[in-house]
Amino acid sequence: MATKLDKYNFKEIESKWQQIWDESGLNRAADSPERDRKFYMLVMFAYPSGDIHMGHFRNYIIGDAIARQQMMKGVDVLHPFGWDAFGLPAERAAIARGIHPHDWTLENVAVSRTTLQKVGISYDWSREVTSCLPDYYKWTQWIFVQLFKNKLAYRKRGFVNWCPEDKTVLANEQVKDGKCERCGTAVIKKDQEQWYFKITAYADRLIDDLDTLPGWPENVKTMQREWIGRSYGAEIDFVIEETGEKLPVFTTRPDTIYGVTFMAIAPEAEIVDRLNLEGEFKEKVIDYQRKALARSDIERAAVTEEKDGVFTGKYAINPFNGERVQLWVADYVLAGYGTGAVMAVPAHDTRDFAFAKKYEIPIKVVIHPDANTTLDVSEMDDAFVEYGPMVNSEHFDGLAGKEAITSVTEHAQKQGIGRAKVNYKLKDWSVSRQRYWGCPIPIIHCQKCGLVAVPEDELPVLLPRVKDYIPKGRSPLADVPDFINVGCPECGGEARRDPDTMDTFVCSSWYYLRYIDPHNDSEPFSKDKAARWMPIDYYIGGITHATGHLIYFRFFHKFLQDIGWVDTPEPATRLFNHGMVMDSKGEVMSKSKGNAVSPITLTEERGVDVARLAMFFTAPSEKEVLWSDDSVTGVEKFAISRFYPLIGLYRGSNPDLKQYFKREDLNEYEWGLYIKLNQTIKKVSESFDRLQFNTAVAALMELTRDFVPDRVSNTVLNDSVILKAVQLAAPMIPHMAEEMWQQAGCKGSVLKSGWPGYDPEAVTGDEIEIAVQVNGKLRDSVMVAADADQETVEKVAFESPKVLRFTENKEIVKKIYVKGRILNIVARG
C-alpha cells in the first residue's frame, strides 16, 4: 500500500514526532538499569547563553546520533542535559542589561531549552539540572564540606592571579598566555588569602590512571600529563651562611651539585624577608622585588636571553663541599614551583649560564660529554646540559646519568642533607571568587573556633538576592549584613560567613552524577543508581577543556571514590573531542564578526533533519567544519527527493527484518541488491563506531542509488531494503525516519526497532573483481568466482591481453596473490 506522497512537510512532521516522543517518554532513561546493558551518553555542561550556535548544534547531534543508535540496539540509554548557570558571563550580561543575574539566567535557560527541544535532540528533560538553583548547589556545597573535612579544602595566603577587569581571582587553568581567559586582560599578582582544593594530593593518580583510559584521545592525555608535569629529582638543603637557616632546593640534576656557583631565589619567595639584608643590598633587592611584581605575567613569562637579578650580599653553603656561593634574587626563578629557589649550575643549565655570563659569576664544569672529551669553560658559548661522567666531584667522579643521580641522592639522604623528591607543575586549585553570581562557600569564620563548616542539615547556604552585585574588588556578599553575620555553629558566638563564591568549575565537576538521580533531596545522588550508571560511556565536548574541566572532574570523581560514593576510579571511559565549526573562510564563527550562521535559522528554513544530515556529511566529527550553504545542497536533495520518497515504493509486505534471504530465492539483480544492502549495514555500523557519520551518509546514498524497484519482483526484499535503510538513517534523521516507519505501517518507534545486523553470507558477491598488476602497476582487472583459488585467478589473468603485453617474453619471477583483492605478477627481462 504505497502511500501517496505529499511534499515532505518538515515543520509538521518534526513537531508531530517531538510531541509523540515527549508523550510516550521515549527518551526517558531507566532508573536503575542493569550494569552491562546501559549506556551513559554525555555532552559537556552548557552555559545558557540563550542562543545556540553551530558548534553546540554539531556537538549535540553527534551525541544524539550515538545515543539513538544505542537505544536502537536495545540498551538503556541515559542522555541528559543541563546548565552550567553560575558564573561571570551571566553577571556581566546582567550588569550590561540591568537585569538581575538570576532572572537573566533563568530566562536564558528557558529559551535555550525550547531551542534544543525544537531540534529534536533525545535528551531526557526530566533530569535537567541547573547549577544555580538551590536543589543543585546544596550538593555542590555538600561536596565542599566533604573536601574541607578531609583537609582537601584549605585556606592559604599567597600571590594569586588577579584579573583587574573582572575583579576576581583566577585559577591557573583560567590564565592563557598571562591573560584572563575570559576577557583578555593582563593578569596581575595579588597577595590574598584564598580557598584552595588540594588537587596536588591526587597528582600521581591523575597521571597514572591516564594509562587506564584507552578510550581517551592521546593528545588530551599528553596535555594532562604535561599540565600535571611530574618530575623526579632531589631536594638538597643549602644553608644560609649567616642565619644558619636551611634553604632546600629542588633539582632534577643532583649529579651537577659540585658545579653550583650561585643560588637564585624568586622575588616573591618568603625567605628573602629573613635574610637580614643590609644597606645598599637591601634597597636594591626591595626595588627589584617591586619591579618584578609590577611586571605583568606576559612580560615575565617571555623567554628572553636577558636574565636579570640582584645580588643580596649574602651567601649560602653547598652542603656537599662546604663551598660558599652567592645568593641572588632573580625573577627567572618561579616562586610557585619547587621551593622558589634554585641551585644554579651555569656550566650545565642554559638559563644559569646566561645569568652567570651577564654578572660574571664563576662557571665550573662538573660533567664531561664522555670519558675522552673534556669541556673548557673559556670555549663554551652555551651550557652542556646532557648527561655524562661527573668530574671535579670528589668520590663521585666517573659516575654518569641515572647512576650518578641515584648515588648523589642516596649520599644526601644518608648525610641528612637532602632526599629524593617528586615535583609537580600542577598547583592546588584556587576556588574562591570575589563575585556575586556563584555558589556560596559553606564555611563560617569564627573568632574562637576558626573555620567551621556549615552543618550539613543547614545546607544549602542560599545565595541572597541582592540589588548591588557589581564587582568592586571584594565580594559583594561581604556587604550584605543579613547574609554575612551569623552565629557560629560550634560556640554560638558571633561569626561571619565566608563572603566568596566558588569558581564555576566546581559546579561542573560533579554534575554528571546529579543527572543519575536529579531529584534526590536527601543525598547528592543514590550510590546504588550511580553504581549502575557509571562510568560515562561516551563524553563529548571541545578540546578546550583538556587541562581544565577534564582534570577537575577526574579529581572530584577520585575524591568521591575515596569517600565511598562511587566505585569506579575514572568518571568516563571514552572521550571524544569534536572539531570546531568555522565559516567558509576558515574563521571562527562569532556574533561580533557577524559571520555566525544560526542553526536555528537553518533548521527553520530547511528542516532539522536536513540540517543534521548536512552537518554529519560535510566532515568527520573530529575535524573542523568550514560551514557554507553548499554543505546543504547535496544532502537536501538526497533526503527530500531520494530518501524520503523511498517510502512511496513500499509494498506493504510487513517483512520480518530478522529473516535473511537465500541465493536461490532471488534473481540476479535482487541478489546484487541484497548484497549491497548488507554491505551498507556493515559500512554504516562501522562508521558509527568510528563516529564517521559522513561515510555512513555516503553509504546510504549509494544504496539508494543502486535500488531500482522496477527490477525487484520480490516484494519482501523490496520492503526489507526500504525498512532497513530507514533504520540505518534513524539516528541521524530521526523525525523523517519515524515518519517513514509509520507510513510503512510499522508498529512502535523506529528508534526501538533494533539495529540491523548484516547477513554474513551476503557481503561479498558471487563474482569478485581482482586487480591484476605487473611489477606493481595495475594493468587490468578480472572477474572471478568469489571462492576462486590462486591458480584459477592466475589462469584468468594470463588470458588478459592487457596483462600479456607486459609479461610476454619475460621471465615470471614471482606471483603474489592477496585473496579477493589483487594479483601481482613480477616479471623480469
Next chain:
RNA sequence: GCGAAAGUGGCGGAACUGGCAGACGCGCUGGAUUUAGGAUCCAGUGCCGCAAGGCAUGGGGGUUCAAAUCCCCCCUUUCGCACCA
C-alpha cells in the same frame, strides 16, 4: 624553542590491519527540458596525451612484489606548553 597532530582533485572529503588512490557530495563542462532563470534528468570530470601509455596523495630519500599508509630528513599548517631548575 619544546611537544603532539595533520598535509590526498577546483572544494568538503573516501581508502579496514601495506594490496585497484580519489567512494560520496559540491562545483564545473556538455546535452535534454524550459519563454527565460531556477529546478530536474542524462553524460563527463585528478594531470599530460589523438592513442598506447605516462605521471600523480606537501618535498626528498629508503624498506617492499606492492606505500596516502611503515622508516629517515626537510617544508607548511593547526593545537598545546612556553624560564617548571
